[in-house]
Amino acid sequence: MGKSVAIIGTGQTRHGRRQDVCYPDLVKEAVEAALEDAGITLKDVDGVVLGTMPSMMEGVSSTHFYFAEAMGSVGKPVLKVETCGSTGQSIGHCGFFWASSGMADIVLVVGSEKMSEGDGQATMNTVFDPFFQRTFAAGAPGVFTMQSMEWMYRFKIPEDKGREAAAMISVSNHDNAMDNPHAHIRTRVTMDDVKNARIITYPVRLLDVCPASDGACAVIFASGDKAKKICKKPAWVKGIGFRGEEFFYGESDKAIWMSATEAAKEAYSQAGIKDPLKELDVAEVYNPFTYQEMIFYECFGFCPRGKAPDYVLKGTFKKGGRLPCGPSGGTLCTNPIGATGLIRMAEAALQVTGKAGARQVEGAKLALSHAMGGVDQFNGVTILGSEQ
Amino acid sequence: MRKVAITHVAQSSGAESRESLMDFTYKVNKEILDKAGLKREEVGCIIAGSADIFHSGLSCANAYDWDGIGAFMKEGSRAEESVFSFIYGCMRIMSGRYDTVLVTAIVKGSENPDNDPITCFYGDPFYLRPLGINESSVAAMQMRQYMNRYGVTEEQCAKVAVKNLGNALFNPYAHVKKRVGLEDVMRSRRLYDPLKEMECAPKSDGVVAVLIASEEKAKELTATPAWLKGYGCSMDYFNPGDRDLLNGQLKAAAARAYKMAGIRNPEKNIDVAEICEPYAFQELIWCEQLGFCNEGQGGELIDSGITEMDGSLPVNPSGGVLATNPYPARGLYRVAEAALQIKGQAGEHQVGKKVKTALAHSTHGFGGQCHSVVILSA
Amino acid sequence: MSIEKYKIVEGQVKVTYELALGRTWSHFYDCFKEGKIMGTRCRKCSRVLVPPRSFCPRCFEDMDEWVEVSDEGIIETWVYVNMPFFAQETKIPFISAQIRLDGCDSGFTHIVGGVDMSDLDKVRAAVKLGGRVKAVWSREKKGSIRDIEYFEPVK
Ligand SMILES: [Zn+2]
Numbered sequence: 001m002g003k004s005v006a007i008i009g010t011g012q013t014r015h016g017r018r019q020d021v022c023y024p025d026l027v028k029e030a031v032e033a034a035l036e037d038a039g040i041t042l043k044d045v046d047g048v049v050l051g052t053m054p055s056m057m058e059g060v061s062s063t064h065f066y067f068a069e070a071m072g073s074v075g076k077p078v079l080k081v082e083t084c085g086s087t088g089q090s091i092g093h094c095g096f097f098w099a100s101s102g103m104a105d106i107v108l109v110v111g112s113e114k115m116s117e118g119d120g121q122a123t124m125n126t127v128f129d130p131f132f133q134r135t136f137a138a139g140a141p142g143v144f145t146m147q148s149m150e151w152m153y154r155f156k157i158p159e160d161k162g163r164e165a166a167a168m169i170s171v172s173n174h175d176n177a178m179d180n181p182h183a184h185i186r187t188r189v190t191m192d193d194v195k196n197a198r199i200i201t202y203p204v205r206l207l208d209v210c211p212a213s214d215g216a217c218a219v220i221f222a223s224g225d226k227a228k229k230i231c232k233k234p235a236w237v238k239g240i241g242f243r244g245e246e247f248f249y250g251e252s253d254k255a256i257w258m259s260a261t262e263a264a265k266e267a268y269s270q271a272g273i274k275d276p277l278k279e280l281d282v283a284e285v286y287n288p289f290t291y292q293e294m295i296f297y298e299c300f301g302f303c304p305r306g307k308a309p310d311y312v313l314k315g316t317f318k319k320g321g322r323l324p325c326g327p328s329g330g331t332l333c334t335n336p337i338g339a340t341g342l343i344r345m346a347e348a349a350l351q352v353t354g355k356a357g358a359r360q361v362e363g364a365k366l367a368l369s370h371a372m373g374g375v376d377q378f379n380g381v382t383i384l385g386s387e388q
Numbered sequence: 389m390r391k392v393a394i395t396h397v398a399q400s401s402g403a404e405s406r407e408s409l410m411d412f413t414y415k416v417n418k419e420i421l422d423k424a425g426l427k428r429e430e431v432g433c434i435i436a437g438s439a440d441i442f443h444s445g446l447s448c449a450n451a452y453d454w455d456g457i458g459a460f461m462k463e464g465s466r467a468e469e470s471v472f473s474f475i476y477g478c479m480r481i482m483s484g485r486y487d488t489v490l491v492t493a494i495v496k497g498s499e500n501p502d503n504d505p506i507t508c509f510y511g512d513p514f515y516l517r518p519l520g521i522n523e524s525s526v527a528a529m530q531m532r533q534y535m536n537r538y539g540v541t542e543e544q545c546a547k548v549a550v551k552n553l554g555n556a557l558f559n560p561y562a563h564v565k566k567r568v569g570l571e572d573v574m575r576s577r578r579l580y581d582p583l584k585e586m587e588c589a590p591k592s593d594g595v596v597a598v599l600i601a602s603e604e605k606a607k608e609l610t611a612t613p614a615w616l617k618g619y620g621c622s623m624d625y626f627n628p629g630d631r632d633l634l635n636g637q638l639k640a641a642a643a644r645a646y647k648m649a650g651i652r653n654p655e656k657n658i659d660v661a662e663i664c665e666p667y668a669f670q671e672l673i674w675c676e677q678l679g680f681c682n683e684g685q686g687g688e689l690i691d692s693g694i695t696e697m698d699g700s701l702p703v704n705p706s707g708g709v710l711a712t713n714p715y716p717a718r719g720l721y722r723v724a725e726a727a728l729q730i731k732g733q734a735g736e737h738q739v740g741k742k743v744k745t746a747l748a749h750s751t752h753g754f755g756g757q758c759h760s761v762v763i764l765s766a
Numbered sequence: 767m768s769i770e771k772y773k774i775v776e777g778q779v780k781v782t783y784e785l786a787l788g789r790t791w792s793h794f795y796d797c798f799k800e801g802k803i804m805g806t807r808c809r810k811c812s813r814v815l816v817p818p819r820s821f822c823p824r825c826f827e828d829m830d831e832w833v834e835v836s837d838e839g840i841i842e843t844w845v846y847v848n849m850p851f852f853a854q855e856t857k858i859p860f861i862s863a864q865i866r867l868d869g870c871d872s873g874f875t876h877i878v879g880g881v882d883m884s885d886l887d888k889v890r891a892a893v894k895l896g897g898r899v900k901a902v903w904s905r906e907k908k909g910s911i912r913d914i915e916y917f918e919p920v921k
Contacts, residue, residue, distance in 0.1 A: 002390070002483035019772045022514075048623075054440035054447040059777065061442055061509035062468060065753045068626045075640060077621035078758065079476060080468040082440070084448035090465050094476060101482035102389040103475075103619070121851040126447040130785050131408075132817045133875045135855045135911050136862045138847035146864060150843035153895040202846045202886055243461055244454050246823045247410075250842070250864045250873025251815065262461060374451040408788030411820045418826065428826040445783040455823035501781045513777055 002100035004224035004388060006234035009038025010346035015215030015334045016184040017116050023060075024070035027112045027216045030339075031071055034108070034218035040230065045220075046104035048073040051082045051091035051111050052338035057123040058114075071110045071218075084127060085286070086242070086373030087111060088217070088341020089380025093240050095221035096382075105226045111343075112216035113336035120212050120337070127375055133249060138201060140288065141209060143249060143375055145201040148291035151255040155306025163203065165309035166290035167194040170207045170332065172318045173287070177329025179358035182343075184213040185333040194290075203291075210288040215336030217343045224388065235349035238366070239273070239383040241266030249375045260299035260372070260379040268301075271383040273366075276301045276323075280383075281364040282351045283317075283325045284344035286371040287332050293325070300368065300381075319361075327351070327359040341371025345382050352386040392478045393606035393613035394727040394764065396424045396599040402563040402712055404498040405593050409444060413456030413494050416595040420490070421458070424599050424609055431599075432486030433463040435477045437470030437493035439716035442506045445499065457492045470596075470720035471750040471760040475619050477600050487605040491598045493717030497591030503666075503715060510754060516627070524588060526754040527667040528580035530633040534673060535582070537634060538684030542582055545669035546573040547690045549586050549710055552665070555697055556707025558736040563592040563712040573668075587668035587710075594714025596724050614727040617745070618651065618763035620644025628754050638677040638751070638759040645761040646679075651745075654679040658763075660729045660739050661703045661747040662722035665710060670756070671695075671703060674749060678761070698740040705729070705737045719750025723762050730766050790820040793832075795909040803901070805870050807831045813871040836868035837901035838920065844878060844893055846886060859883055865899060865917055876901075879916030892919055 011033025018026055035041060048071050055061035064073070064080045079098070083090040088111045095109035121139030128134040137143070152162050171191055177183035189207055197205040227234040241263035245252045252258055264276075273279045285300070287293035294308035302323060303311040311317065317325040326332070328347040331340050348367035350356040356364075365386045372379050398420035405412050421428060436457050438449040446452045450466035457464075463486075467473040470493035477489035500506065504522045511517035534540055550570055556562035568586060576586040599609075606613040621644070622637035642654070651657045661678070665671035672686025680701060681689040689695060695703035704710075706725040709718050726746035728734040748762040787795065790806070794817060797804045805814040806829040808822035815822075819829050844863035847856075856862075856877065864873030878899060881892040899917035907913040 002485065019774065054449070055509060056441045056447050059513055059779070060511075061506070062439070062752070064468075064623070065510050065626055065757050066512055068623050068757070073623045074625055075622055075637065077641075077644070077760075078623045079472045081465055081472075081476070082448070082468060083450050083466055093465065094467075097476070097479045097483050097485075100484075101479035103479055103482065119852045121849070122853050123447050125851070125853065126441060126445070127451050129452060130445060130783075131787055131791055132911060136860070136875055136877050138845060138849060138854075138862055139851055141849060142845045142847050142862055145845040146843040146862070149845070149895060150864075153843070199886070200849055202890075242463055242465065244450075244459055244464060246460060247452050247455050248815075248817065248872065250875055251823070258461060266463070374448055374454075377451050377454065406786050406788065408786055408791055408820075411788045411790065414821045414826075418821070421826070442781065445785055455819075455821075458826050460823045460826075496786070499784050499786060501783070505781060509779070513775055 005099045006227035007349040008231040009220040011218045012182045018214035027070040030216035030218040042072040047077045049109045051087040057118045084373035086371040086378040086380045089371040111339035113338040114214045115212035141201040144289045147254040154255040165312040169290040170194045173332040177333035183329045208290040210335040213336040217339040235384045238385045239267035239270030242380040244378045263379040263381045264300045267381040282361040283368040344369040391603040392616045395610040397724045400595040420597040428458040432488045434459040436466040437473030487602045493720040495714040496593045528583040531669045540687035544687035548668035548671045552708040552710045556711030562707040589666040589713035612731040614730040614764045618645035618649030621760040633755045641759040649763040659743040662725045663749045702739040722748040798913040799907045835870040839867035880918035
């Protein structure tokens with residue numbers, strides 16, 4: 001086997017609408033924060049990995065050129081890795097493999113997005129093929145709504161129950177974001193606020209949906225030996241999984257969602273996890289849509305198929321519950337897409353190293369982080385732990 | 389560090405294709421799996437090399453690529469530049485988690501806008517792009533500086549196109565197949581003076597797949613593995629004005645690769661090189677920076693014939709990027725061609741000398757903002 | 767240095783493509799002109815896929831057996847779209863749906879029409895998961911996805 005790998009530092013920008021900085025400066029803000037957190041300088045970095053959304057979203061193509069200075073990569077090897085919404089997990093995985101391969105000791109991984117400058121939904125639509133599905137596509141909300149409807153129908157979840165549980169997810173994520181100084185949306189909402197919010201794509205309402213955020217995240221990976229030498233409390237990479245299903249939406253069953261299920265299974269088997277609900281202390285699930293978050297709970301084995309609303313209503317995934325999900329406020333309150341999956345990983349690292357401040361889950365030792373990409377096509381999962 | 393080798397190579401025909409990008413991709417991937425006698429399910433993981441919307445009309449290119457590269461429910465990823473994809477695939481094997489990785493690079497230039505409008509979007513929206521800067525215009529400025537600083541002539545630069553297009557006549561997978569003389573190149577349109585039309589790479593359709601494997605697996609799969617010996621990469625400053633266009637990051641990238649491969653005298657130790665030369669004169673500059681000759685001696689290098697197919701250090705026997713330019717895939721084409729030379733499977737464009745060590749180079753960005761160097765050996 | 771208002775540059779980008787449908791998808795749309803929906807069958811897993819594929823993404827084998835599927839099927843899932851965005855090709859509001867055509871093993875994306883769109887309750891009464899729908903073909907067929915105007919609930 002290759003070398004073990006740990007995360008030795010993370011950094012995030014203040015996420016939100018950031019017209020006070022140009023795009024490279026936003027990236028730099030996250031990189032500087034991560035270097036400071038790890039207590040290293042750019043000189044110590046052997047390689048840099050970047051990921052963002054595609055050029056249509058960025059307004060610039062091949063952003064690794066534009067960000068060369070901002071991400072501290074001048075004179076260094078770089079890799080540019082992208083898998084749509086799951087980019088954040090994919091670049092983290094790349095950082096892991098680079099350090100594990102022995103080709104580098106310290107790898108800086110950067111994910112970023114300036115959603116306020118581009119058009120997220122128009123970009124999403126160009127992920128669909130131009131010959132068949134693009135004509136009738138309705139961006140991310142359209143797809144996620146169709147999936148959620150299919151899921152509720154399949155498992156005979158009454159509409160009211162699904163609505164109630166989804167609203168509860170929105171309320172608890174918004175509550176959690178109040179504890180996170182980096183979060184974009186920091187306002188409390190009530191169950192009634194969610195249930196009466198403007199309809200986006202029925203039954204999904206405005207407060208069921210993530211915002212479009214500007215933000216960047218940087219995570220520093222080190223080979224095990226190096227990590228032990230320079231970091232008091234690293235977050236160890238215990239397991240990683242990434243799966244993709246067919247391109248055409250409609251070809252595979254999205255109520256069961258094979259890619260999400262298998263990606264988690266792969267990560268669990270590497271981490272030696274048999275009962276995730278019992279063994280995991282905290283999870284940062286990629287949740288741009290409340291309803292969809294429940295499908296992930298089922299795919300990740302947090303509860304049986306079709307039972308997520310019951311578990312949600314019991315408070316299983318709330319702060320203080322059996323398995324707190326999204327103590328950061330999650331994607332629902334902050335979504336700079338290219339950074340989002342990496343933010344999940346950074347938040348998981350903060351939790352298992354006891355550095356999560358007001359949003360800390362007491363005594364967290366094992367955490368799941370996750371991101372999803374494409375038209376419900378890709379899922380990436382990373383398990384981090386406090387022990388090697 | 390675990391050893392890694394290229395075991396098999398497959399590529400699409402050089403001709404423009406009317407197949408859909410998905411089918412075009414599938415054919416080459418099917419071919420390489422058949423060649424290796426592997427089923428899709430048996431491959432450890434799959435890495436795509438493709439660029440998004442401007443190179444396909446599709447955002448998040450990996451989404452559409454996924455089926456054709458055989459990645460359904462497999463561990464996989466995508467890197468934008470195809471040598472990035474290659475080295476990422478190698479890292480996955482070195483990590484000990486996989487024994488085989490299929491790396492595929494994909495593009496259909498025939499469906500896309502021209503290279504110049506595409507590379508224009510490398511520029512930032514506030515400064516470079518409004519000025520109309522693109523890869524070709526920066527290259528032309530670089531060429532003028534090169535000729536001026538070292539006294540290299542326009543004819544010497546043009547000779548690279550003559551050599552490479554001549555080599556392409558022996559490569560069944562090349563795109564542009566045209567016998568050209570020095571006069572033809574010199575008289576071709578001055579699109580970005582001093583750069584002439586025939587000194588600029590075309591845009592091509594291309595799918596290239598490379599199967600890489602761990603030591604044990606490679607020996608099982610092929611009698612002629614091409615081993616990865618060295619890799620180096622380096623990124624330069626963004627604004628062309630912030631750097632010396634004639635002294636970029638290639639030296640740093642090459643130094644890393646040579647150190648890893650234990651190469652002290654590249655001119656002697658390397659038997660053949662596949663170099664990324666989207667603009668003819670760049671082959672000369674890159675050869676200098678790779679240490680094939682001294683600084684400013686690129687003109688004499690081409691005059692000497694050393695880099696011809698039967699020379700002592702053949703450069704671009706495949707015809708290079710000037711003959712075939714599937715932009716994001718072109719780096720992996722260089723790696724694949726270097727591997728074929730080592731395997732002795734380059735067919736009519738197999739170089740005359742015995743190949744023990746081969747170099748593959750890739751660059752993209754204004755004036756070569758980023759360079760990667762790969763060393764393979766028998 | 768004090769800045770009163772941060773500057774913003776507005777820009778729009780337009781580039782053109784000529785995207786090839788290739789043999790399989792060209793044939794699919796040629797058949798549309800005759801009012802036929804064709805899929806391909808995988809010899810290995812025997813799934814029939816629409817849009818047709820030249821290869822099975824799962825088995826990674828050629829798929830060259832053509833099968834005509836019905837222009838009628840059931841709604842697997844649907845979404846009422848009332849969200850406008852740049853370069854949207856269909857005018858809102860519209861109902862996008864996954865339709866499992868009879869004789870086919872994948873969902874076909876199209877729109878559901880012929881229902882009163884004036885309010886959401888009426889839409890929900892007419893469009894049901896698991897409900898049957900049938901293609902309404904346009905009179906003039908050009909060999910494109912629009913040759914089917916929409917799918918209509920079967921009464
Ligand atoms: Zn099949």
